Amino acid sequence: MVHITRICLRKYGNFVDNLRLYVRGGSGGMGLPRLGGQGGKGGDVWVVATKNMTLKRIKDKFPQKRFVADAGANSGVRALKGERGADKEILAPVGITVTTDESRTLGDLNVEGDRVMVAKGGSGGSLYSAFQPSKGEAKHIRLDLKLIADMGLVGFPNAGKSSLLTALSNATPQIASYAFTTLKPEIGKLIYDDYKQISVADLPGLIEGAHMNKGMGHKFLKHVERTKQLLFVVDVCGFQLASKTPFRSAFEAVQLLTKELELYKEELLSKPALLVVNKMDLPDAEDKLAELKEQLQNPEEFSDLLPEDMIPQNYLTFRHVVPVSAITGFGISHLKSCVRQSLDEDAALEVKATHREKLQALRKQSQGRA
Template sequence: MVYFTRTLLEKIRRPRKYLKDGFRDSLRIFVSGGPGGNGLPKFGGIGGKGGDVIVEAKEGITLEKVYKNNMSKRYMATPGKSASHNFILGPPGEDLKFEVPTGVTIITDLGKKLGELNNDGDTLIVAKGGTGGHQKNGFLGSRGQVYHVRLDLKLIADIGLVGFPNAGKSTLLKAISDAKPRIASYPFTTIRPNLGIVKYNDLRQISIADLPGLIEGAYYNKGMGHKFLKHVERTKLLLMIVDINGFQLSTKYPHRTCLETIMLLNKELELYNEDLLNKPSLLLINKMDTDGAEQKFKEIKTQLKEFNDFISRYSEEIRPSKCLKFSNIIPISAKESEKDIVLVKQKLRTILDIMNDVSNTNKIDKLYEDIKSSISEKGPQLI
């Protein structure tokens, strides 16, 4: 009886909603432009053009929804009509249009990039319809374009929040924005990117993406972080957050100090795309409310100022050849200090507002002067 009850309960067990929903940032589909209609040699009739397959960017839609709307993943436009005695010009086939999220890149199986849709309302023809039959092609309609393409989504946000698991990214995001991420005191609480909006009293808004925790070796397909590194590419500013106490994934892995986590995060970003290290960036040293945090921060101040000397002690396998240039390094307690959260919001806004004001050359120059001045030969500026 006990065995039967256990078996029955196991059958009706349902997965938790956050695991059931999942997060999809890539989708492979089949597209086919409609074939052109045949012409009519006797009267010089021209066949109708085949329909095109068109994608349109739409804010608020997800690739998961695209998949659920058409689980066959086949998008085929209708063929053009052949010319006839009644229709010397054959009617064209109807275009097939469907919506995709903003931030999608369309790539063929051969690796050819067809285009990007970064703004709401952007459209792109992914498969052209065939031409109708006429005198030059023997009055035979041609086939439309037919192939598989991949919809590759990269989140578009002002700020990319990166860090090792349990560094406090989700806690910070919840405190600073309207996002509602899952928070717990164990690694890998975040299993999919979270997008939050930071709001200010004057109605200014900034988007921030919390990416699932990277781990050491993420670029080499370890953990989950490698899957989401691509979402950092379209952010304007990198916000790195580290635990003052360092990080250890499990007893199987070595404990990494706060400085070592900074170095390893730099390395993972560099391995994925070295250009990421040219982005403006901010460093937050979190969990300053924990026991002994103040003393630990005092001890690493000198090493932060001589960070290049610090990383030179390590092997090339984990040492980055280039480091992020942090405009500021700010010790915070994302969980306990509202004052720290206000300071971070102000810093983020200052940098992004200067970057957005492209028309004002003096302000743009000032942004890079500020960053350069905070990265002198002695190291980054501590606040």
């Protein structure tokens, strides 16, 4: 398949589920020996859980990824006690874990307003320190989005997501409970011959208009942020949500799903995506699949099938388009291997990127010593 996903990657940058930052508390202020004055304490650095924030936004807004709190003021004749330096707050998304570079957990941000101190400011100089202030704490920290699953199922009601999850995971999926959410996703585990496990989440509640918070809209869409990749699921024969709503073909369903994600948060579309075309056991399924594939090859040509406000800005192209029947089991093992292949591909890229980052850090260190 050709790769609008890649085009999106270039346009929006990859989805960010972890971020490494440099943080430093402010230095303390100088004490004033003559009058026994005390310098102000340096500010602390905090990570604060904030609504509508993403790791990608932090990365884009602060490309240096460096956060330093203000220094405490020196003590002076007019103010024997120097003023405290201002704290620095890093506004971060809800649902992350904050760790040190050595993987020690500093705290979890589960609810809006949760905060974790990540670098303490230095103390001001005083009689006890011969009026010399101390420096603020400095370190690298990591912000990790708590992923609920490797893959997230994205589809309208009745597409067969639950049936698919059961067929894939060969078991009754578990209902998971997460501290940072009120919606309970069902998680299925795909187990491979080499015992590798991949988790797939079925997230209930996506309907047309979800971006406007229709149905369980935003809760659903928040979950999509917490999976590495997306598994779109459509009924090959299309669907009609209710008697008053229009019939949507499989192609329209794909574009409507894409548009819902785009309207909610464009960067979700930079996640790798696979398309599952379900219910291949139904009559005329082969013809409809052929038609869908043709439409996906040239989506612009078929855009007049969609309401104008639901045409995505960028058509998503899928790493794999996999026809299956969750009921008969047709295509399920092929889908399992496509899912594995897609995640393995990204894991290899991630290892490379981490390796590169570490090499760069080492290089910088040795340049600093020279």
